[in-house]
Amino acid sequence: MSESSEHDDTAVLSARGLVKTFGRVIGLDGVDLDLQRGEVLAVIGDNGAGKSTLIKTLTGALVPDAGEIRMDGHPVSFKRPQDAREAGIETVYQTLAVAPALDIASNLYLAREERRPGPLGSVLRMLDKKGMRERAQKSVSDLGISTVQNMAVAVESLSGGQRQAVAVARAAAFGGKVVVLDEPTAALGVKESAQVLRLVESLRERGLGVILISHNMPHVWQVADRIHVQRLGRCAGVISPESHSMTDGVAIMTGALSLDA
Amino acid sequence: MTVTTEGSPATNGAPAGRAATELAERRRRPLQRVQHLLHAHPAVSPAIILVITCVVFTMLNPRFSEPGTVSLMVQQTAVVAALAVGQTLIILTAGIDLSVGAAAILAMMVMASYGSEHGLPGGAALLLGLVVAIVAGALNGALVTRLKLPPFIVTLGTLSVFTAITLIYTGGQSIQQIAMPDLLSWTGDTHAIGDFRVTNGVLLCVLLYLVVGFALSQTAWGRHVYAVGDDPEAARLAGIRTTRVLFSVYVVAGVVYGIAAWILIGRAGAASPNAIGDANLESITAVVIGGTSLFGGRGGVVGTLLGALIVQAFALGLSLAGVDDQYRLLAVGILVVAAVSVDQWIRKVRA
């Protein structure tokens, strides 16, 4: 696993040899990853294994020190989250990245606001608040997310689970090619987690590539097509729910089992 | 895809959801309701304070609410109120600008000297002063965004720099209005509106509030200013070009200071390098009393306008009531501390 192979050009997102250090701390130590269209790739690993760092370098939140990223076979280099977003990658970061004082609709449309038609929009640059609110309402209910109802409510007044639902709804509603979810069910109850998993499956049915980071092994084994096991900043192997049991997965994660052996 | 609602009482369609919210609303104690109201509308508390202030001072001395007094109060507020628009923008991004007054005075002296001694036409002198103010704002913005220095330190430095440049440039000399083109003192011309007298400077200040208020509440730029002030990292991850937004705020503040400089010429009837020495503190006072949070992301220009009026109302009201000016300082000081305490309390709604 250590030496980087050729890029998989059929993959919607493909990374080779990603390295990211924070001073003396090594976050990523040469990681490869391939994500196909219509595939759910889970990423599992212990705390500090580099899961969040991995997806941050893939989505422009961090610029890798070394390594190459390709989308649909073309090299890309994301300097900021906006770049990845414009390339069709939507991300739910572990910290959610919502603006607490703004309402749900404003958060869904944050950095992609829509203006009013006519001169009010083109000359005065006036926002189409009503339209965005209506469309936000529609996407949230189309996505089957029932924990958030009133789009005019400020995000800071929501529970942790509801905030997570807002962040997931934003990514799912706007994801063009790839949706990345960093522990999207951590603050959710059983029912809401099930909704998010159904959402992940529907994104796969729409032909999107999904990267799902989760600590919940039953969830991972339920929805993932393949599982990238991250350990100590490196990829300890890529397995699948068919090839390995949950116990094996955890053993690889903790180093008790080695795939190379 | 339909909404899945099985098994949860809270999600049985919208009416039940609303009923649940109403129930939660009713369960709140009165004090909590006040807290939530102030949280949603930060301009409510300064509005109440301004009304009470005006009622009390009118009872102490009925001359307080005569048109002549009100006109004077509004005219005296205009300069600080205009500067406070820029201050509000910067404080919304969790910054602070100690160089407001110094930047405005530098711009004013450039306008006045080019309009008089150097003989430029009024329009050109005005434009030159505006450019100086914009450059001053952009310098602050560049130091904050590129060198990642804290705004407090940056503007503490530029406060001295701008003041020094002004003094070196002018040699400490004032320029009288008679020497300047009419356009520069146009802001001091008055109109009668009923029994009230309003200067062009006051109208310009109102226009400034309308434009910036509109930009903050109705445009994407305004949303981004709030988002960046609230949580810059979250805003960045959400796809906002945070450095660009932050820099633009300092540049817009520069434009505002330039316009305030023009208003100041009309108000003072002269351009003096020693004018408005406390403008930085007075503008911060107006913003804070107006309910804008020093932690960023919450507040707006409506509150600031009310805050600036409150400070002036105290000054005029106390002098009309025959009270020593030291008590004005005392009263304003207490208001500032009270406003910040209220803000701290309101922010606990989040938790």
Ligand SMILES: Nc1ncnc2c1ncn2[C@@H]1O[C@H](COP(=O)(O)OP(=O)(O)O)[C@@H](O)[C@H]1O
């Ligand atoms: N911004 C940062 N600064 C310093 N160290 C960091 C930073 N982000 C992550 N790290 C370090 O990198 C390693 C991987 O972290 P992370 O990717 O968050 O792990 P995971 O998401 O798998 O729990 C950890 O040792 C963490 O402390």
Ligand SMILES: [Mg+2]
């Ligand atoms: Mg993580």
